[in-house]
Amino acid sequence: MLSKIDIQNKLERQREKTFSAEVLLASFKKILENDEVQRAETLTKLNASSNEVVNNFNIDKIDSSAIFHISQIKSICANYRLRFLSSKHFKEQYPAEAISKIHEVEKIHDTTLGGFKIIAPLEAFKLKKADDPLLFAPMGNGYYYLIHKWGTDLHPLRKLKYWSFKNVENLLVVLTIMSIVFTALTHPFFLPKEPSFGYLLMLFMFYFKGVVAMFFMFFGGSGKNFSEYSWQSQYDKIS
Template sequence: MFEAINLKNALQQQRSKWISEENMLEFYKNIFHNSESEGTSILHKLNSKPTKTENNFDFDKLDTKAIFHITDIKKICVDYRLRFLDTVYFKDVYPAEAISKIQILEKKHQTKLGGFKIIAPMEVFKLKKADDPLLFAPMGNGFYYLIHQWGNDVSPFRKLKYWAIKNIENLAVTLAILSIALTAISYPIFFTKPASFGYLLMLFMFYFKGVVGLVFIFCGSSGKNFSEYSWQSQYDKIS
């Protein structure tokens, strides 16, 4: 009934909202210029701080299905509480297929790739646990080229699980709904007769202030941040 979410497919669906695959290559050609680059070994570059922000691709050899803009990447990362970071922070082992694909791309486009980034849950950047990592190479002007995807698909409940901490608006809505539910459940305990709107509002505000206070205490002690602010942070806590 509930299928796992493939992040590559989710990214493609998000991108299709503003540009088609047929127009992607022409759009890319119109706004980009070539750049020169030098690199060392692929693994060394993957495990080192990036020294470049874009790569010199051959326009005619690009797969338009693999081109994504930073706005699409941000939307997916915020929705599913993922991180989009330089590969130097990635702590798991890269599959041989990912290295091979980089080598193939370098030969195909007659260039040396660098500046790699990866989409993955925050845990994979400090623990050996992988859920559907996506490896990208920067193209410049906010565009990234998807090189390889591996691991497991993301649970369809992950988006719902982290919906409340996506941003402050979602958190406010969640706390309001929780306070309404607590009010509806408990008001018969406090009022033997049908309560007036004023009394119900007072009870609701009591619960709302309580849950807001508890959330701020929890957030302050844990150091967690909203997804829309932490999707590019290499820190587990608010910096």
């Protein structure tokens, strides 16, 4: 009667014909040690990244969907009040997937990457809090290659929330609308029942000067800057 085949036993026998279990274990440990060394070296590069590095990519193996120009990055950072800074300023832990992705890209392009930069909120570079970081490697001439994205997505209303802080023009629009609303709501308390345009304009200018003064007193006093001017600044205040 034929006996059943023990696949594990067959595998063990085949292994004995080539390498012993001890040799394979030693080989596997060597691979792990080399992998740990490689990961440590990559983390060192991330924590000491230089902006002057230009990486060499294999043009035939580039994923076109991962290429972004500095102008596009600037637009996104300004709209969502994000920073685009060297990875050495990033204070969070890098996920294992990000390190593995760097090694994968390096292997595909037969190169060693450096000069990493990250898109993230300012808090990700200063505090233990991060939303939606994106890791890039410079390609030269203002182009960047997206290596990995991790974390949680940004709030859908973040762009609206920080729209007024994008630039001076947006701020003036918001302050003007606020002044018009205040004028419409309060003019019955200060003006005749049917005030002329001149009276309304006078009350509007009173509110406009007031809200502008208050905004710059608090916003300017905090040392903050508009998103269009601070998206590449490594400082949380105007320097």
